[in-house]
Amino acid sequence: MNQDVIEMLRSGLSVRTVIQRIHDSPCKFDKSAESLEALRTANVPYRVLMAMMQAPELAAPVKGRIPTLIPDSTLVEVVLSESLDTAAQKPGYIVYFRVLEDVRIQGLRVIAKGARARGRLLDSRERSRTGEPARLEWNMMDVEAADGQRIPLRGGxxxxxxxxxxxxxxxxxxxxxxxxFTYGSRKVNVPAPIQASPIAPSPSERTNPKQ
Structure with missing residues (x-):
């Protein structure tokens, strides 16, 4: 992975583009002192080095799970789990939602249907005596991924x-x-799809094979 960064810079990609690719892709950098010195010798900019040092790494592979990247701005459709009213809930109240449909990346389910999502009330006020209209406003916080991580969300x-x-x-x-929508890219370990077992021949087929 270290050599990939060097080659991207040598190919003419901007520092900003390289940093974005580090942020958006599964990373496993060699962060030893010797490797960092080699990167400096190759004139890798300090900002890129810092991005490599701070890049979140994939969790260690788990049997039966596949490392998968959820890209930034992935659509998540949710349904409100409770009714909200300016007469009942006040700013700061945590609002709960359920995910409407599985979110899949390359066929892998990264967020399950029914997973819990959360938001927070920013404003909740009844009509004022001076005639200012009642107002209810919230923003989204996060949603639970298939591996239990909380994935940041944006929107409201x-x-x-x-x-x-x-x-x-x-x-x-x-x-x-x-x-x-998801806010930023996030790497998760998701359950591998279950492979269908081959259908075993019936006893009659085993004893009387077709001629």
Whole structure:
């Protein structure tokens, strides 16, 4: 992996591009003193060296699991697990969601249907006496991956009362669906797909093979 970085820089890729590739790809760098000195001798910029040192490595391979990268901005569709109302929940309240469908990368399930996702209320207020509309707003926090890691999410939603109807409060109902996206790339170990076993011949086929 160290040599790959040197070759990318020699090929003319910008420092920014190389750092992004380090961030987005499974990494296993040799961080020994000798290897770092070799990188310095090859004129690898300090920023790239720091990216290599700080790059999260894949967890040690686990039997029956496959190392997989969840790219930045991967779509995760979720459904609200509870109703929200400005009259009940206040800013800071943790909101829970469920994942609607499996999220798969190259056929591997990295986030399971039904996995729990979390958000946090940023604003929750009823209509004010001065006529300011009621408002409900939250942002997404994270979702549980197939290996138990919490994967950061971005995105959120908001509701505001109408100036015409002048609702005292606004709400979001349990079961409402929303779209959110992963924030940054994250490496996970996911269960390997179960291979179908070959169908064994029946006793009659074993004793009376076709001619």
């Amino acid at each position: 939603n908001e509701r505001a009362g109408s100036e015409i109807n002048q609702e005292r409060s606004v709400s979001a109902e349990e079961g409402e669906e929303f779209r959110t």
